[in-house]
Amino acid sequence: MKYNIRTLLIAVLLVILVFLLVNNNRSQDILLLEEDRIEIEGAEYSISLTKEGYDPSEITILAGDRITFSADPEYYKFHWPASNIHPTHSIYSEFDPRDPIKSVDKWSFIFDDRGAWRFHDHLAPYYTGVIIVK
Structure with missing residues (x-):
């Protein structure tokens, strides 16, 4: 037992x-x-300033995603991606590095605000694009 x-x-x-x-x-x-x-974290994307302009010139991302901007050093010594309106960049003022960036360097920005954000190169404002943030 x-x-x-x-x-x-x-x-x-x-x-x-x-x-x-x-x-x-x-x-x-x-x-x-x-x-x-x-x-x-958010996804990461790249936009490059080429001889023909921004590539891609239009992109759709989600809020919190990061875009890294670069420029082809063969054609540019500096680049300056920024939100419209040129020259004040007042529509999305945070989207502005506030100084030129050497073409061998890159600049990244995290898009937290939803909307369609038109942008340009401050040094060559005829190069434009749009970033759609959902």
């Missing part, structure tokens, strides 16, 4: 131990998934 009770107690303790281990691992998995969701 003592042998059966002892065996039963050991079996119950093993079941409880396995249950606790399995549930503990599940809660850690859930926490990792929540952390992964928090760390997700």
Whole structure:
């Protein structure tokens, strides 16, 4: 009789131990998934100022996405992407590096405001484009 009770107690303790281990691992998995969701950042895109103008000249992105602007150093010494209206850049004033950028350098901007944002190169305002932020 003592042998059966002892065996039963050991079996119950093993079941409880396995249950606790399995549930503990599940809660850690859930926490990792929540952390992964928090760390997700917006997508990244590139717009380049080429001999023919901006490429692409129109792009659709989501709020929180980043666009990195560059210029072809074969054709430009500097570039200056900025929001319209030229020369004040007042429509989306944050979208303006405020100084020329060497063509060997890049400039990035995260678009948080939704809308259709027209832009130009401040140094060559005939090169234009539009960024649609959803």
